[in-house]
Amino acid sequence: MRNRSLITHLRHIDIAMPNFAEQRRFYTELWGLTETAGDTGVSFLAAKGSPEQYVVRLREDAHKRTDLIAFGAAGADDVDTLTTQLTSQGVQLVHEPKTLDTPGGGYAVRFFDNEGRVVEVSAEVSARRHRKVEAREPVPVRLSHVLMNSPTPKATVAWYITHLGFRLSDTMTLGDRGEIMWFLRCNTFHHSFGIVRGPHAAFHHASFEMRGIDEFMRGTGRMQRLGIERLWGPGRHRAGDNSFSYFLDRAGNTVEYTTELEILDEDTWHPHLFDLRDPTNADQWGTANEMDEFIAAKSHNDVDPGLFTAPPM
Structure with a gap:
């Protein structure tokens, strides 16, 4: 159903x-x-x-x-x-x-x-008074998307499609390892949520939309100058067509600056399979450092001890 x-x-x-x-x-x-x-x-x-x-x-x-x-x-x-x-x-x-x-x-x-x-x-949550982010201002405009690690990714993707009505936008594969990443949407943005094949259930990354490419690059540069550990980027993904720069927060969670996430036509869109063995599917620009197992393991994160346990607030 x-x-x-x-x-x-x-x-x-x-x-x-x-x-x-x-x-x-x-x-x-x-x-x-x-x-x-x-x-x-x-x-x-x-x-x-x-x-x-x-x-x-x-x-x-x-x-x-x-x-x-x-x-x-x-x-x-x-x-x-x-x-x-x-x-x-x-x-x-x-x-x-x-x-x-x-x-x-x-x-x-x-x-x-x-x-x-x-x-x-x-x-019925009251809207907050906000403002337009100005040109050259390297701060997030909004929360773009969140991805989660899953040891049972196909079942988890099916759960969100079946129970919450999410739609599959694109899937990433890795040769004979098969499908490894699924991008799900709840509106016309290419993805607001996603699932990554991982060794355990855990937070994978949260992504924050910047005003544009210039603000994205300024934010990326600011973090690097501050000595914040950069995992991967800057580059531009194939799935979603968005830019990316990934960093680690102080608890070891992966966070991303992005911009220009693709907006889809619901009437004409069909999901794609993109194989990451083609480097342009990971980074169209070719500017990011090469993704490897060490970098991927950082985003596998720690085992989440809070599963099936409601938070106190």
């Missing part, structure tokens, strides 16, 4: 870690996000060009984990409809739809995906 998509967009990614102060400083002073709310051991971080109340939530915890991935719906009725569908399909809820007490409020349901990640779908 495939549901009509009730998901409109990606809202935020919430992560926890022991080194909270370092992470907070990384995302605010170095990466370019703005703290809009917070309390002891928690910080809500917005992108300057986004109406979302926050695109990243940091939470101090004894263990590093992904707290949740949050998506938007058009209205409260859609949240209720989705909840009914999920319940009828045997999806385990974290909680029934209820009013949120996070910045901007709203109405949301939370549930576990097939591998135990917590997913939130919300509506």
